[in-house]
Amino acid sequence: MKRLSLILCLIALSLLVIGCTGTAWEGWSGFTAADDVLYFGTMDGRVLAISPEARSQKLSFPSENEWSFTIPAMSAPGAICGPACVPASPRATIYATPVVVEDLLCVGIYAGENGKLVAVDRLAPGYTEGVPLRSKGEWAYPGVAKSIGAIVGTPVVVEDTLYVGSSDGKLYALDAIYGEKKWEFDTGGKIWTSPAVEDGAVYVSNYERKLFAVSITDHTLLWEIELPASIASSPVISEGSIYFGTFDRNLYAIAINDGSEKWKFEGGNWFWATPIVKDGVVYAGCLDHQIYALDAITGEKLWQFVADAPVVATPVFSDNLLVAASESGEMYILEPDSGVLVRSVSIGYQVMGPLYAEENIVYVHARNRCVYAIDVQSGDTVWEFCYSDIQ
Amino acid sequence: MAELWNTIILEPVLNSLIALTTMLGGSFGLAIIVLTVVVRLALFPLTVRQTQSTKAMQTLQPRIQELQKKYAKNQQKLQQETMKLYKEAGINPLGCLWPMLIQLPIWIALYQSIMQALAATPENLLNLSQHLYSWAAVGNAVPLNELFLWLRLSRPDPNLILAILVGGTMWVQQKMVTAPTADPRQKSMTSMTTMMMPLMFGFFTLSFPSGLALYWVVSNVIGIVIQYFVSGGWGYLRAPSAPRPAQAPAPGQKPVPVQRISPTQKPSKTAQKATEESKTLKNASDEKKRGLFGR
Numbered sequence: 001m002k003r004l005s006l007i008l009c010l011i012a013l014s015l016l017v018i019g020c021t022g023t024a025w026e027g028w029s030g031f032t033a034a035d036d037v038l039y040f041g042t043m044d045g046r047v048l049a050i051s052p053e054a055r056s057q058k059l060s061f062p063s064e065n066e067w068s069f070t071i072p073a074m075s076a077p078g079a080i081c082g083p084a085c086v087p088a089s090p091r092a093t094i095y096a097t098p099v100v101v102e103d104l105l106c107v108g109i110y111a112g113e114n115g116k117l118v119a120v121d122r123l124a125p126g127y128t129e130g131v132p133l134r135s136k137g138e139w140a141y142p143g144v145a146k147s148i149g150a151i152v153g154t155p156v157v158v159e160d161t162l163y164v165g166s167s168d169g170k171l172y173a174l175d176a177i178y179g180e181k182k183w184e185f186d187t188g189g190k191i192w193t194s195p196a197v198e199d200g201a202v203y204v205s206n207y208e209r210k211l212f213a214v215s216i217t218d219h220t221l222l223w224e225i226e227l228p229a230s231i232a233s234s235p236v237i238s239e240g241s242i243y244f245g246t247f248d249r250n251l252y253a254i255a256i257n258d259g260s261e262k263w264k265f266e267g268g269n270w271f272w273a274t275p276i277v278k279d280g281v282v283y284a285g286c287l288d289h290q291i292y293a294l295d296a297i298t299g300e301k302l303w304q305f306v307a308d309a310p311v312v313a314t315p316v317f318s319d320n321l322l323v324a325a326s327e328s329g330e331m332y333i334l335e336p337d338s339g340v341l342v343r344s345v346s347i348g349y350q351v352m353g354p355l356y357a358e359e360n361i362v363y364v365h366a367r368n369r370c371v372y373a374i375d376v377q378s379g380d381t382v383w384e385f386c387y388s389d390i391q
Numbered sequence: 392m393a394e395l396w397n398t399i400i401l402e403p404v405l406n407s408l409i410a411l412t413t414m415l416g417g418s419f420g421l422a423i424i425v426l427t428v429v430v431r432l433a434l435f436p437l438t439v440r441q442t443q444s445t446k447a448m449q450t451l452q453p454r455i456q457e458l459q460k461k462y463a464k465n466q467q468k469l470q471q472e473t474m475k476l477y478k479e480a481g482i483n484p485l486g487c488l489w490p491m492l493i494q495l496p497i498w499i500a501l502y503q504s505i506m507q508a509l510a511a512t513p514e515n516l517l518n519l520s521q522h523l524y525s526w527a528a529v530g531n532a533v534p535l536n537e538l539f540l541w542l543r544l545s546r547p548d549p550n551l552i553l554a555i556l557v558g559g560t561m562w563v564q565q566k567m568v569t570a571p572t573a574d575p576r577q578k579s580m581t582s583m584t585t586m587m588m589p590l591m592f593g594f595f596t597l598s599f600p601s602g603l604a605l606y607w608v609v610s611n612v613i614g615i616v617i618q619y620f621v622s623g624g625w626g627y628l629r630a631p632s633a634p635r636p637a638q639a640p641a642p643g644q645k646p647v648p649v650q651r652i653s654p655t656q657k658p659s660k661t662a663q664k665a666t667e668e669s670k671t672l673k674n675a676s677d678e679k680k681r682g683l684f685g686r
Binding site: 024025026028095110112113152190192207208209228229230246247248249268269270272287310312352 | 511512513514516517520521525527530531533534536546
């Protein structure tokens with residue numbers, strides 16, 4: 001009996017340990033820039049504004065134009081405080097890359113089941129204790145005490161309207177300046193990808209295998225298509241086609257006027273990273289460790305490059321070179337025409353957030369909670385900034 | 392080691408679970424129920440063996456207690472005598488542990504699969520990609536629809552229904568196999584097993600994804616059904632009070648009526664003890680030999 005009790009206790013303990021080994025949410029926000037300041041969401045629930053110039057001079061943080069803003073925790077109705085897995089007040093974090101709207105920085109928040117959008121003064125946030133400072137034009141949607149579904153996909157701003165998809169299945173169109181809802185469209189399934197806007201329509205996918213085209217003038221459904229599998233990556237639009245990856249390991253090209261399939265290309269795993277399109281070529285990182293270059297018109301494979309690990313982060317163009325990062329932290333600088341490796345740089349830490357480039361510098365948000373500025377021409381790390389110690 | 396575990400055990404279970412979801416019309420809740428039933432049925436012979444071994448061990452408990460009293464100061468002798476007793480009854484003391492140890496990896500894999508397949512956070516979903524086969528039935532089901540009945544399977548049940556079901560079914564299962572005892576030390580251990588475990592798991596249910604709690608409920612219910620048929624009844628669940636140590640009946644057995652013996656017929660102490668010993672050994676041996684549904 002003693003032995004049996006001991007075994008039962010061990011089983012219970014191991015269940016606890018195994019059960020809670022699922023990764024906690026940390027976020028993987030990318031960067032946006034305005035007025036020589038980089039803005040991004042950290043993995044510890046903050047928004048940081050950092051000046052590349054100040055970081056290259058290794059000035060103490062915060063220097064001029066730099067700040068740190070902590071996203072307030074959100075309550076989770078229905079959750080009961082328990083051992084570890086689901087805290088009652090889930091910590092907020094950021095997956096979506098913040099967007100700049102005039103003097104505001106709009107941030108999509110993920111807090112487990114809940115989320116909201118907040119806009120802070122990007123010059124000096126006035127938000128205190130979770131309440132936006134109205135005199136600075138700051139706002140929170142749907143409100144200070146209210147929430148919508150968690151936000152994972154990056155919002156898109158077109159002509160002062162902010163479009164964002166939410167885990168509650170709705171596409172929200174908000175006034176980007178005042179934070180008021182203009183309209184919403186219910187897709188009926190969780191949205192974890194970014195919308196894309198082109199020619200008077202917003203395109204959004206949900207996790208019920210559907211892709212929708214919604215008119216931004218009268219908010220009506222233009223068309224919807226159901227695919228064999230749900231859409232894994234955020235879509236990108238170029239030359240009348242929308243490109244995205246699905247969970248059945250395909251990369252699709254769909255005509256944006258009627259939703260008809262132009263071509264699809266099968267990879268060895270999910271195309272999780274958002275593809276990028278340049279000069280008639282689709283560049284897509286895949287979780288099968290490959291970076292593919294495909295003809296945007298025909299879907300024909302032009303070349304492929306083998307990375308050392310899955311490619312999670314969205315690649316970027318810098319100085320006419322294609323820069324991609326593998327999950328293991330290896331960065332590859334490639335010739336876009338041939339896929340020939342120009343040079344590689346090892347960060348040494350996991351990279352999941354989208355890369356961001358300005359001129360010949362690529363900014364990387366690594367999982368060790370540090371930001372790296374890499375010179376594409378030399379392959380040197382110009383500066384690095386670790387934010388876990390700063391208050 | 393982790394890679395070996397993933398390849399041999401976790402990934403087959405995980406992919407089966409997801410493919411099953413596609414086959415069952417996209418209902419992950421139904422897939423959890425069906426896979427739990429299938430796995431428990433596959434492990435049925437082991438469960439039966441474990442149940443029988445446990446029962447046989449319990450039948451010997453009065454004799455072991457006697458030995459413990461008799462050789463309280465001589466641990467070596469106690470060990471020798473205990474092993475001798477097991478040998479005479481034809482019982483391997485580890486017999487009830489092996490089936491449990493063999494089942495454990497499968498339970499852990501099932502448990503991990505449910506956690507991973509639910510992919511509650513973007514990181515979890517991304518991590519899932521490294522464990523999936525290229526089967527169409529798998530790719531088409533991901534990410535899984537987490538709605539089932541009133542539950543969101545990746546979140547805890549906000550009502551107490553699932554917690555009560557988990558705790559209740561676990562208590563019934565524990566109660567069916569735990570023999571009442573008069574020994575106060577054992578009694579406290581028994582009450583810990585029968586009460587603490589259901590309470591603990593009921594509490595876990597309030598904070599763990601309800602998909603896992605669903606698996607616990609189904610697994611417990613199947614355990615109760617197996618126990619019912621193997622033991623031929625509700626076992627110790629219906630036992631009203633702790634029996635005297637020497638007369639502890641096996642679960643499902645009718646208690647032996649106390650014989651009235653006149654003072655003139657009173658047998659000698661040695662003869663009485665020998666009769667009790669042989670009866671206990673016979674009971675334990677019978678428990679071991681008795682086949683499935685053998686009563």
